[in-house]
Amino acid sequence: MSAPEPAGTVRMVSVSPLYLAGGGDPAWVTVPLHRACGWSHGTDPLLPRVLLSSPDQKAMLRLEPKADGPWWTIQHARTADQPAWYASFGARTPVEIVAAFTDALTSPCRPAVAPDPFEPLRKAGWQAPADDAFVSPDGLVRVDRTDSWAIRTAPSPIAPAFWRADLSGNTPAHLVTLLTSALSSNTAVVRAPAQVPHLARARMNLTTPDIPAEALASALEDRVRALASHRAAHAAPARPHPSAGHGRTR
Template sequence: MPPAPETVEVYFIAPRHLAGGGDPAWITVPLHRACGWSHGNDPLMPRVLLSSPDQKALLRLEPEPDGQWWTLSHAAEPDRPAWYASFGARTPVELIAAVTDTLTDPASTASTSSDPYEPLRQIGWSPYGDDGLVSPDKAAYVERLGTPGDPGAWFVTVTLGLHQKVWQARFGEHTPARLVTAFTAALADPAPVARTDSVHSLPTHDPNVVTRRTTDVLAVLVAGALEERVRTLAARHAVPPATPMPSAPPPVKNGRSR
């Protein structure tokens, strides 16, 4: 009798803003393999540096005990000053991936207009402060600091209680709104996120705060999820086959028919 297929215990966590960071490969591997971002080879340093094919964008992942672990920076362009986005260690990779996926999407353009608050309003987030929203569980806050005539940077902060900050995402004032909206849309998604290291990654195990559902999943499916993601993102850059030119109709003969 053949052995039973190997399975992996997978935790499905909700809300996703309290699901922990997850596997960084969910971001870095597709950027390299599907989007052509290059990386240096510095095995003695605990960091990852990925640069876009046009060398305008740089993603840095570097353990920083007192700061942001992820930093995405972009050089100035004719229509936009340089901008940045940064994310704390426990920012779920699914939210960061929403930003990098949108940045590398050939169909996404800098002229795309969007309101980062709209995905959150649609799921019942409430007004917070002068210009912000707070989640129904009061754990996540999104606000833009600045003045009506001079809007500033965006801040997304997740806390437990009054003083325990779980993670923070920051978007500079010149970050394209479509990228901030991609992040808030992923934040608003009610679907749980999968984790295989729930015991270590969750900022809290309080069942009144997070919902954790556990199930055994075939190991081959768990391993294949990242490969499928790479294939899906790579397909966006595939050049569609050229439409064949229609054949010319036969010339009309002059003269009368008999």
């Protein structure tokens, strides 16, 4: 019989590696996009989906439960210096991985030089069975770069995937790099016991910490504040309006 939880705490499960943790709470992605980044949402109470549009109307996130398709889809329109692109993530993709991608998408910081998306995997000790592929040390995740990007998490190459992600080849390199950084992170995440997938429990590192209920309740609010502060700190300064004294004179 397990020990009772201390007063004011909640028994959770700490899971690593991140890519086996299961989906988690979609609000970890959608609420900060709306409240910290100004993405607008439509209202359609008759459909079990979420649609969020960026302030410039260039990007859209769709969260829609599908039995045989991706749950998360992000589409970005063409811009002056970037072709149109898309990214999709399956239902069991951990929300922390999707959030790493959307946080990078909405960040006002952009690298001056396009990074190598494979570099975080090299640094984390992933193996390269081919020039355009990397496999996690436990063999459960494979990242391929052909004409597009594909991430597949499965117990074997022929087994059904726990989850997969697909990104067009035009997806900006710094977004893919933040995605691979999250994918290869050793940081554990917490889930409610019922949220932990049973399919891969034997391959996970699991502990059952008692977490203060207040910390759990405030985690999403803390994330929204942190993301809003980051955006405010790195926002481009407003361009000054020309003063009347700089106009033409007769």
